[in-house]
Amino acid sequence: MKYFGVYNPMSGVIIREIKSEDKEIFLCAMQSSQALHHPWVKAPVTPDEFDEYFSRYQKPNQKSYLLFSANNLAGVFNISEIVRGYFQNAYLGFYAVEAHAGKGYMSKGLKLILTRIFKEMGLHRLEANIQPENNRSIWLVKKNGFRYEGFSPRYLRVNDVWQGHEHWAMTYEDFIKDNNDVLEKDHIDIVAYNTEWPLLAKIEMAKLRASFPANSVIDLQHVGSTAIPGMAAKPIIDIQIAARSLEEMKIIAVPILQKLGYEYWEDNPDSERMFFVKGMPPYGNGRTHHVHIVETSSRHWKGKILFRDYLLSHSEAAEKYQQLKIKLAREHKYNREQYTDAKSEFINQILKLAQN
Structure with missing residues (x-):
């Protein structure tokens, strides 16, 4: 099965937008990863939840990208609330897949996402909101150049509880700061x-x-x-x-x-x-x-x-x-x-x- 999308031959991973025919592999991956996700996020794990999720990310201001390595679903990146005009901003969420966690795929995939966000979509800012105890997710965004911008109590509702979140963000300037022409x-x-x-x-x-x-x-x-x-x-x-x-x-x-x-x-x-x-x-x-x-x-x-x-x-x-x-x-x-x-x-x- 071929997966057409953004590919980095050096990293061996690919990202592409989610399709309706991904339902089976998506649900299988999310169901097997519930222990990894809890209590930080709740990914869709039932057919109805997938349908609602898929419908939401077909809207023009929402994008869902699947991350593959060797044709295996390794993770999911969600880009939500894309705002144009003066703000040029979006929000980042992600789910790793248990069977492929800890192998560096999410970091490689995030680099592709950042290229898509800043070079292809032309946005200026991307923000990830993460619970302070979620060390793996904080490490992922920090390693890839996001900066800490503060904390808000009772910020997002997760598993029916309002949780405080740290705000981690990257701007276009952060993304290009190590480019040769900038240096x-x-x-x-x-x-x-x-x-x-x-x-x-x-x-x-x-x-x-x-x-x-x-x-x-x-x-x-x-x-x-x-x-x-x-x-x-x-x-x-x-x-x-x-x-x-x-x-x-x-x-x-x-x-x-x-x-x-x-x-x-x-x-x-x-x-x-x-x-x-x-x-x-x-x-x-x-x-x-x-x-x-x-x-x-x-x-x-x-x-x-x-x-x-x-x-x-x-x-x-x-x-x-x-x-x-x-x-x-x-x-x-x-x-x-x-x-x-x-x-x-x-x-x-x-x-x-x-x-x-």
Whole structure:
């Protein structure tokens, strides 16, 4: 039996819209998966329930896709309440099939769904609402780039009980952020010193201090090359925030800074720092600000201030650093990680001098 739909030859899975003749295989798969689904969702398991389900997903603002691997039904993805106009949004639901759970098929299928949603249907946003204890489903959407947007109590009725749900969402910008053309837009440029940088930093620090709860922020400092008068630099204002507690900040900082236009680097491997970027493509036209949140006891807080202050008082070292940055920006224009790594030896040398 052939299944025509969206196929990814690298993943070995296919998705296609549900058909009326799928009734038997659909019900068999859902009936055998009730233990897996309970208590999170209730899939159709009777002929009448399938008929109602199938009818609902024939409407123009609803889509149901079946996921197949080697002609076996491995999962179901439901796209509901598709809204056009200013919103361009839809909601995502899904059912795994017990016999094929835990094999990576749902993740592969979700990638195909996202391609369908953002590239073919042209939507801007997709939201999945998941009960907080449903760890498998949360892991699935998080792994595939969805971001946590909050929690609503008594949000959806599941098994005749109103349950609270977490909101996980992805926008078109999230979907394309790792594309090569987007990454190339986030390139490194070193520009001449701008006398407005100190004022821009002062304005932004005032906004930041006003946005956080009282006593959660101990200090704010303008750091990095834009804090050194006369130095050519990437046109990005770096602001370091000393927090009373990094654990507290992990709870409150993300929504606060999102309102100010920042994106959070959730995959940052450095456990001593939270890092936020404003203006980074595709969320903006170019980086304008970085925010680093640390505790005062961290090496980051002391190190960035020591480095800045040493260059402020040692013009020869500042000139060497400027020339190094210009050279490295030419060599690593499209690779920020290599650019940063290549500066580390010089920075460490300066920190040793500053500490003596």
